[in-house]
Amino acid sequence: xxxxxxxxxxxxxxxxxxxxxxxxxxxxxxxxxxxxxxxxxxxxxxxxxxxxxxxxxxxxxxxxxxxxxxxxxxxxxxxxxxxxxxxxxxxxxxxxxxxxxxxxxxxxxxxxxxxxxxxxxxxxxxxxxxxxxxxxxxxxxxxxxxxxxxxxxxxxxxxxxxxxxxxxxxxxxxxxxxxxxxxxxxxxxxxxxxxxxxxxxxxxxxxxxxxxxxxxxxxxxxxxxxxxxxxx
Numbered sequence: 001x002x003x004x005x006x007x008x009x010x011x012x013x014x015x016x017x018x019x020x021x022x023x024x025x026x027x028x029x030x031x032x033x034x035x036x037x038x039x040x041x042x043x044x045x046x047x048x049x050x051x052x053x054x055x056x057x058x059x060x061x062x063x064x065x066x067x068x069x070x071x072x073x074x075x076x077x078x079x080x081x082x083x084x085x086x087x088x089x090x091x092x093x094x095x096x097x098x099x100x101x102x103x104x105x106x107x108x109x110x111x112x113x114x115x116x117x118x119x120x121x122x123x124x125x126x127x128x129x130x131x132x133x134x135x136x137x138x139x140x141x142x143x144x145x146x147x148x149x150x151x152x153x154x155x156x157x158x159x160x161x162x163x164x165x166x167x168x169x170x171x172x173x174x175x176x177x178x179x180x181x182x183x184x185x186x187x188x189x190x191x192x193x194x195x196x197x198x199x200x201x202x203x204x205x206x207x208x209x210x211x212x213x214x215x216x217x218x219x220x221x222x223x224x225x226x227x228x229x230x231x232x
Contacts, residue, residue, distance in 0.1 A: 004040070005190060021039065031083075032085060036087075039073070052228075058231065060107060068200075068231060071227060074192065077180075081118075086182055091132065091177055094132055095135050098203065104197045107169055111190040114191065121162050122160060123160050124159050124177040133148050
């Protein structure tokens with residue numbers, strides 16, 4: 001899996017027009033911003049197989065409380081050794097409001113050992129109950145979201161580091177506040193993210209839900225080859 005991700009990462013210019021997105025802030029400032037791209041599952045069969053793997057889809061459907069599960073999209077996050085880039089505190093659904101209702105779930109798979117030293121993901125327990133916070137730019141500081149928190153939320157802001165061995169994974173709610181700090185280690189840190197949603201999720205936009213994907217009219221069920229049913 002790591003080799004498949006690296007094949008794309010090391011040749012981003014060649015693959016860019018077949019990916020959904022390469023983070024523009026990373027393209028502009030690769031020495032400062034975390035490498036982030038979407039759509040690897042379209043290019044590497046080993047990743048595509050994982051998207052449909054029942055060892056992934058069955059537990060996620062159970063956690064989401066659905067019988068039928070649909071794929072939303074994948075993401076790759078890569079931090080080289082000693083890289084200053086962070087992923088600012090955010091809630092995934094703040095960027096996904098073009099799909100409704102909010103019945104999404106995320107699996108983060110560590111492709112390297114991840115720790116506080118190399119910038120592992122951190123969660124803020126209970127923050128999925130805070131309501132939806134504003135979306136912050138990807139190249140923001142780690143703490144940008146704090147300007148939008150109430151006094152009570154600030155007092156409850158107690159992050160927990162999710163340290164994983166390569167091959168282990170974590171799962172989180174679409175409203176759970178999470179982020180990751182810079183990589184202060186001599187080792188790289190790479191993670192593959194698979195995002196799923198309920199099968200009856202609908203479009204809330206008349207623009208493409210992902211770049212270079214046919215428009216799903218607002219109010220219509222999100223479906224088609226880019227958003228397959230993976231269970232049920």
